[in-house]
Amino acid sequence: MSESDDRVVLWPGDPGTLPLDVRRALVALLRGPYISFRRDPLVWSALLAHEAVVRRHLGDLLLDLVIDADAEVAFSRNLEPGPDFDQAVPSVLRKAPLSFIDSALLLHLRHLLLQGAAQQERMVVGRDEIEAHMQAYATSSGHDQAQFGKRLTASIKRMREWSILLPTDTDDRWEVSSILALILTPEVIEGIEVEYERLRRGRTGDLPSADGMTEEDAESDDADSDGPDPEEADTDETGLDETESAT
Numbered sequence: 001m002s003e004s005d006d007r008v009v010l011w012p013g014d015p016g017t018l019p020l021d022v023r024r025a026l027v028a029l030l031r032g033p034y035i036s037f038r039r040d041p042l043v044w045s046a047l048l049a050h051e052a053v054v055r056r057h058l059g060d061l062l063l064d065l066v067i068d069a070d071a072e073v074a075f076s077r078n079l080e081p082g083p084d085f086d087q088a089v090p091s092v093l094r095k096a097p098l099s100f101i102d103s104a105l106l107l108h109l110r111h112l113l114l115q116g117a118a119q120q121e122r123m124v125v126g127r128d129e130i131e132a133h134m135q136a137y138a139t140s141s142g143h144d145q146a147q148f149g150k151r152l153t154a155s156i157k158r159m160r161e162w163s164i165l166l167p168t169d170t171d172d173r174w175e176v177s178s179i180l181a182l183i184l185t186p187e188v189i190e191g192i193e194v195e196y197e198r199l200r201r202g203r204t205g206d207l208p209s210a211d212g213m214t215e216e217d218a219e220s221d222d223a224d225s226d227g228p229d230p231e232e233a234d235t236d237e238t239g240l241d242e243t244e245s246a247t
Helices: 020-031 041-049 051-060 100-118 127-137 145-161 186-200
Strands: 002-004 007-009 063-068 073-078 093-096 124-126 165-167 173-176 240-243
Touching: 020 041, 020 051, 020 073, 041 051, 051 063, 073 093, 100 127, 100 145, 100 173, 100 186, 124 127, 127 145, 145 165
Parallel strands: none
Antiparallel strands: 002 007, 063 073, 093 240, 124 173, 165 173
16 A cells, blocks of 8 residues: 555555545445444544545535434435525435334334433333334324234334344344434424324325435335335335435
8 A cells, every 4th residue: 555645545556545444434324324433443433533534525425424423423414505506416315215103113212212311321122112112003004903013023124224223132122223313303303293193183294304324225114015005105205314326
């Protein structure tokens, strides 16, 4: 490896300019769903040491960098142009639709995370606790009990794939990731709760979107579905951000 004019060449003919650890941090942010000190201390350290460089290169891709130094998590999201910029800006990340059950589960996990933060401890939740809490939404979901259980299982699977539910040493018990504190802002939470009231009154509408998460298969529960899901019919432009083209 040689350096010339601040360019780092890793091998002969290398077209890149950055050190390997910085490139790894950029790739991790593009792949998503997020990076953290707990998941990869070396990548996290590289991000903090070269934050300005990483932010600049993400900006060239029309992406923004979000870092919570206290929670030691970071992710990328679509860059919002300034109010005076009048040209169309393409979105690198597209929205993954959230069903009613997804949103209800995310909201529950967010509240659990707040409880854990108040007690200054990590929050761990089990499948049985999730299922017991989510029964309150069974009627509003529009499914019978068997369908609801099937959809809830698929939703839990997505939360694991998105690294919102992190594995523990005990089967069917997960730690709630602190990334939710950045994704589900008070504004998003308020919007979800308002939409629940609309659904309970028999009205339809899109569930609000949350920033920042990436995932490869927004339709992962469709393979488990017996047919069209009325609760997802109007959510194709809402939900969590997913990477459309990671590299």
